[in-house]
Amino acid sequence: MEQKEVSQAVISRLPRYYRYLGELKDEGVERISSNELSERMSVTSSQIRQDLNHFGGFGQQGYGYHVETLYREIGHILGLDKTHNMIGIGAGNLGQALANYANFEKRGFRICALFDKNPALVGTKTVRGIEIFSIDDLEDYMKDHDIEIAVMTIPKTSSEGVSARLCACGIKAIWNFSHTDLDVPEGIVVENVHLSESLMKLSYAMEGKK
Amino acid sequence: MEQKEVSQAVISRLPRYYRYLGELKDEGVERISSNELSERMSVTSSQIRQDLNHFGGFGQQGYGYHVETLYREIGHILGLDKTHNMIGIGAGNLGQALANYANFEKRGFRICALFDKNPALVGTKTVRGIEIFSIDDLEDYMKDHDIEIAVMTIPKTSSEGVSARLCACGIKAIWNFSHTDLDVPEGIVVENVHLSESLMKLSYAMEGKK
DNA sequence: TAGATTGTTAATCGATTAACAATC
DNA sequence: TAGATTGTTAATCGATTAACAATC
Numbered sequence: 458m459e460q461k462e463v464s465q466a467v468i469s470r471l472p473r474y475y476r477y478l479g480e481l482k483d484e485g486v487e488r489i490s491s492n493e494l495s496e497r498m499s500v501t502s503s504q505i506r507q508d509l510n511h512f513g514g515f516g517q518q519g520y521g522y523h524v525e526t527l528y529r530e531i532g533h534i535l536g537l538d539k540t541h542n543m544i545g546i547g548a549g550n551l552g553q554a555l556a557n558y559a560n561f562e563k564r565g566f567r568i569c570a571l572f573d574k575n576p577a578l579v580g581t582k583t584v585r586g587i588e589i590f591s592i593d594d595l596e597d598y599m600k601d602h603d604i605e606i607a608v609m610t611i612p613k614t615s616s617e618g619v620s621a622r623l624c625a626c627g628i629k630a631i632w633n634f635s636h637t638d639l640d641v642p643e644g645i646v647v648e649n650v651h652l653s654e655s656l657m658k659l660s661y662a663m664e665g666k667k
Numbered sequence: 668m669e670q671k672e673v674s675q676a677v678i679s680r681l682p683r684y685y686r687y688l689g690e691l692k693d694e695g696v697e698r699i700s701s702n703e704l705s706e707r708m709s710v711t712s713s714q715i716r717q718d719l720n721h722f723g724g725f726g727q728q729g730y731g732y733h734v735e736t737l738y739r740e741i742g743h744i745l746g747l748d749k750t751h752n753m754i755g756i757g758a759g760n761l762g763q764a765l766a767n768y769a770n771f772e773k774r775g776f777r778i779c780a781l782f783d784k785n786p787a788l789v790g791t792k793t794v795r796g797i798e799i800f801s802i803d804d805l806e807d808y809m810k811d812h813d814i815e816i817a818v819m820t821i822p823k824t825s826s827e828g829v830s831a832r833l834c835a836c837g838i839k840a841i842w843n844f845s846h847t848d849l850d851v852p853e854g855i856v857v858e859n860v861h862l863s864e865s866l867m868k869l870s871y872a873m874e875g876k877k
Numbered sequence: 878t879a880g881a882t883t884g885t886t887a888a889t890c891g892a893t894t895a896a897c898a899a900t901c
Numbered sequence: 902t903a904g905a906t907t908g909t910t911a912a913t914c915g916a917t918t919a920a921c922a923a924t925c
Contacts, residue, residue, distance in 0.1 A: 466916065468871055472864035476846065490882060502882095503918050510884060518883040519925045536870040550767040554760035555862075566866060605873065630873050632866060636686065644876055648869035652765075652860065654682035656776060656842060659858035660746040661678055663815065663840050666854055676892065700906060712906095713894050720908060728901045728907040880925105887920080894913070901906085 463511045470508055471531055473498070478528040490521035540565045542603055543632075546619055547610035548573040548589045551634060555608055556584045568608070570598060574615075592619070599626040606630045613637040673721045680718055681741055683708070688738040700731035750775045752813055753842075756829055757820035758783040758799045761844060765818055766794045778818070780808060784825075802829070809836040816840045823847040 477498055481489060495502035509515055509527075512534055516522045532538055545552045548571040555561075556568045573579060574592045582589065590598060598604075607623050609616055609631055616635035623631065630646035633639055639647050687708055691699060705712035719725055719737075722744055726732045742748055755762045758781040765771075766778045781799045783789060789801045800808060808814075817833050819826055819841055826845035833841065840856035843849055849857050 469868060472867040501918060516883050517925060519881045535867045536874045550764035554764040557760040630869050632869055646869055646872040646876060648865055650865050655858055655860050657682040657745045658679060659840050659842055659856055660751065662856040664746045666856060711894060726907050729905045
């Protein structure tokens, strides 16, 4: 569907553009040039123009970019103008924290249910009204609901197995907080959040500053 | 201290090497060649050899790399052979979840205290034995304890202010979960974990697979 | 129209991969 | 010693920056 494949480097900058444009919008700024934006964001104006032109000419010579339009366009590119139904695999501390985080819902990401193998959690409580089901009921639930994304916060020992089950019942993407690289069939998206690896990078950077 | 500045690309691969070497070690594998490792990790063997040689010649011609030694060396490079004392700024769902995560402690990252501005949390409970203090007591606490890292999980409206206070009382690094780019003095490390941006990248990738 | 700023091409820079001599 | 595999140099590839003609 995309003309030319857009590089990963460009894509990972889009959410940051989106965030800054959102702030500008909230400040009531109507238009901005690539140069002004580049100063705010500490990147080059060239990069901004190059990046945006992968997706279309959103600007206007002599004027710059209309903040609200560009914000909306990037939101569209990122798929934020749709609702995405999610389930949480793992209702431990992190799983519950993510389910509790109401801001995702504002962007169209809605957690519909949580699953856990711990009977002490199943059915005993809800998180922001979200029920906790047994992991055994995963396939049944998926049959009856239109779920696109699974949020995996379970230990790596079981994540590969559950990942296979999710793929088998039609999940489209896995947001993976397990400490492992999931092996999924072609066409299924995995986005990793490896918290301990992030902490190690921080630790490395601190070493250098000694 | 480092001879040549090592690129960010190389550094962000180190934790992943560390993880795979840890797994090999647990499997009882004694030695591994860059070629075998490259197959496991789906990267080129050239890249592995190049990356490692930024830090020293850990291998041996005709033999490969000794798993346990290399694991230890990378751990050392990442600063995992030291204890790092941390405090949590924000004792909400995410802050508590991170405090509850015992695995960080295994790697030498120890959360010593939590801080929050919500009086309903302060002093009323502990998380894994970790006390929750008022954010007003931050400076006093920092004076009496040897804290290197702050884990920021507060909303962006207050994160910039608290960040300034942390820097003023000698924090070395901030692990930032707030949805903003912190502006800190030279020499202080910031490692961002922008969860909503990660989710947007996932969303983008899903669009492409339609 | 003149000035400003984009979209886009060309130049530079850096990172990845390939190749191979050194060496265990 | 012969075979294997590293460390490292050279070649390639891709991403970033600079420059400028197009145009609002």
